[in-house]
Amino acid sequence: MHVEVLKARLESLKDFAKHYLMIVLSILTALGLEAWIEHTHHQHAAQTASTQVEAEIRTNLAEVRASLAKDAHQAKVLAALRDALVADFKAHATDQAIASHIQTLATDGFDLNLSWPTLRQEAWDVAVANQSASWIDEPRMRRYSAAYASQRDMATTLGANLALVMNGPRMMDAMTDLRTADIQPREFLHVVSQMAAMLEQAQNNLRVLERHLQDGLGATPAD
Numbered sequence: 001m002h003v004e005v006l007k008a009r010l011e012s013l014k015d016f017a018k019h020y021l022m023i024v025l026s027i028l029t030a031l032g033l034e035a036w037i038e039h040t041h042h043q044h045a046a047q048t049a050s051t052q053v054e055a056e057i058r059t060n061l062a063e064v065r066a067s068l069a070k071d072a073h074q075a076k077v078l079a080a081l082r083d084a085l086v087a088d089f090k091a092h093a094t095d096q097a098i099a100s101h102i103q104t105l106a107t108d109g110f111d112l113n114l115s116w117p118t119l120r121q122e123a124w125d126v127a128v129a130n131q132s133a134s135w136i137d138e139p140r141m142r143r144y145s146a147a148y149a150s151q152r153d154m155a156t157t158l159g160a161n162l163a164l165v166m167n168g169p170r171m172m173d174a175m176t177d178l179r180t181a182d183i184q185p186r187e188f189l190h191v192v193s194q195m196a197a198m199l200e201q202a203q204n205n206l207r208v209l210e211r212h213l214q215d216g217l218g219a220t221p222a223d
Helices: 013-090 095-105 122-129 138-165 168-179 185-217
Strands: none
Touching: 013 095, 013 122, 013 138, 013 185, 095 185, 138 185, 168 185
């Protein structure tokens, strides 16, 4: 900001007051213009950040829904296999008959096939790093923050559930037995039940995440 120094001699108090007022008005105008430019810049940065963050959340939401659809299909396959084996055991079928039934029901593609979305957060990280997130209005900022926090929490929860519900080596052994036609029916039933339970839990987690991402956009399920 530049203030022009008076070169002419002031002849009266009135002249001084007029000149002083001009200086003050010039300063206030310059400060006001600077504040307006800065405010406009902040608004533009906040809008750009919001647009990018919401686009990223929508992408993540689409990924979540795609994973839900895949996991729902695989869960039905495993649940049907589990229920068929339970029925065999309740009917007191022989191990040989149950093993033969497993070979019929379990295809070569038999696996957990757990689908978990790739959740991005680059736009959010950039908004935080360049401080444009601090210029987004508070209600919207809270929604965004909660959505990304849910992404992190669900990923952590998935890892914890895998360790709690699934026995990885046991599952690999059951799959090997299936390929070599040397199946232990009751052991196989235990493994299939674990796999079905894991997929069911993953779907529950994804539904929670789906709801939080929708909330982050301020959207309803129909949106």
